Amino acid sequence: QSVLTQPPSVSGAPGQRVTLSCTGSSSNIGAGYDVNWYQQLPGTAPKLLVYGNNNRPSGVPDRFSGSRSGTSASLAISGLQAEDEADYYCQSYDSTLSRSVFGTGTKVTAL
Amino acid sequence: QVTLEESGPALVKPTQTLTLTCTFSGFSLSTSGMRVSWIRQPPGKALEWLARVDWDDDKFYNPSLKTRLTISKDTSKNQVVLTMANMDPVDTATYYCARIRLGDCSGGVCPIADWGHGTLVTVSS
Numbered sequence: 001q002s003v004l005t006q007p008p009s010v011s012g013a014p015g016q017r018v019t020l021s022c023t024g025s026s027s028n029i030g031a032g033y034d035v036n037w038y039q040q041l042p043g044t045a046p047k048l049l050v051y052g053n054n055n056r057p058s059g060v061p062d063r064f065s066g067s068r069s070g071t072s073a074s075l076a077i078s079g080l081q082a083e084d085e086a087d088y089y090c091q092s093y094d095s096t097l098s099r100s101v102f103g104t105g106t107k108v109t110a111l
Numbered sequence: 112q113v114t115l116e117e118s119g120p121a122l123v124k125p126t127q128t129l130t131l132t133c134t135f136s137g138f139s140l141s142t143s144g145m146r147v148s149w150i151r152q153p154p155g156k157a158l159e160w161l162a163r164v165d166w167d168d169d170k171f172y173n174p175s176l177k178t179r180l181t182i183s184k185d186t187s188k189n190q191v192v193l194t195m196a197n198m199d200p201v202d203t204a205t206y207y208c209a210r211i212r213l214g215d216c217s218g219g220v221c222p223i224a225d226w227g228h229g230t231l232v233t234v235s236s
Binding site: 002032033034035036038044045046047048051052053057089091092093097098099100101102103104105 | 157158159160171174207215217218219220221223224228229
């Protein structure tokens with residue numbers, strides 16, 4: 001099982017703001033390791049959405065924003081759109097496992 | 112433009128060894144700072160990092176799978192090969208290869224901007 005825990009699902013009305021959490025521990029996020037976020041549309045490879053906690057690659061809409069605090073990180077989607085329906089994964093590094101780790105994933109649904 | 116493509120068998124039997132090849136273009140794995148990783152995703156489940164090979168031929172493995180994995184690179188062919196021994200039905204997954212640039216890494220974590228499309232491997236007798 002992953003050491004980064006995410007809620008299985010989050011939903012919101014179009015236009016609403018939704019927040020996804022990624023909860024870790026003192027051996028990963030809490031140790032100061034950065035967090036990246038990925039969006040995975042059905043049947044496709046993950047796409048980098050946020051890197052270094054709160055940076056967006058070129059081309060990613062600014063309605064996606066990331067943050068990190070303590071042993072957790074969050075991804076906010078402001079103005080949820082139907083095209084945002086996807087699975088979202090956080091990623092960090094775990095010093096106990098000595099490897100990159102991914103979160104359990106959150107499925108976002110636009111109601 | 113960076114592209115990566117995974118290839119290998121779609122079906123393997125339990126106890127067999129899986130061999131996957133990642134063929135890439137748009138970069139050279141002999142360039143300082145370049146890395147290629149393998150990551151897998153069982154159907155409906157989360158991503159799991161498997162292994163990585165660096166431009167200087169350093170190799171890193173998921174400790175929980177280390178005894179079963181071997182990663183190698185062929186710079187002249189622009190290929191990275193992953194072998195996984197003693198396959199089991201729980202290893203059924205989509206296997207992705209991905210390019211990582213050391214210069215993108217921060218805070219101990221490396222973002223993955225370039226992914227292959229993935230290849231589904233089913234383990235069944």
